[in-house]
Amino acid sequence: MAGAKKRTLIDWEKGVSSPTAAQLAALAGLGVDVQYVVTGSMAPPALGAEESTLLSYFREATPEVRRAAMGALIGAGPSAQAPNRIRDLTMHNTSPGGVQVGIQSGGTIKTGKR
Numbered sequence: 001m002a003g004a005k006k007r008t009l010i011d012w013e014k015g016v017s018s019p020t021a022a023q024l025a026a027l028a029g030l031g032v033d034v035q036y037v038v039t040g041s042m043a044p045p046a047l048g049a050e051e052s053t054l055l056s057y058f059r060e061a062t063p064e065v066r067r068a069a070m071g072a073l074i075g076a077g078p079s080a081q082a083p084n085r086i087r088d089l090t091m092h093n094t095s096p097g098g099v100q101v102g103i104q105s106g107g108t109i110k111t112g113k114r
Contacts, residue, residue: 002026 002023004012011017019027019037028034035043047055058066 001030 002019003026004019004023008017012019024034024037027037033043035041058069061069
């Protein structure tokens with residue numbers, strides 16, 4: 001499928017030669033993890049639609065909004081879900097470019113605006 005003959009494949013397996021960029025591109029088109037073929041390290045999984053949208057918004061955000069988003073994600077992470085730690089996490093867009101994050105802990109709400 002990559003346009004290589006049997007002898008060429010054997011040479012690849014023995015380390016005598018390597019696939020060309022065009023052959024690697026053909027293999028990638030078949031779903032082969034070309035990064036693994038070249039480096040031995042697996043490529044990270046592709047982003048889903050939700051992750052792709054989040055990354056797009058994050059890249060376009062101001063540094064302040066990025067910090068607020070990171071704080072919200074870190075605050076809502078698995079370690080924050082322990083009993084009696086954080087009960088609720090809210091984020092409000094209070095104005096263009098302004099984000100307010102609040103954490104409810106033990107019945108009180110602590111808010112901060114950056």
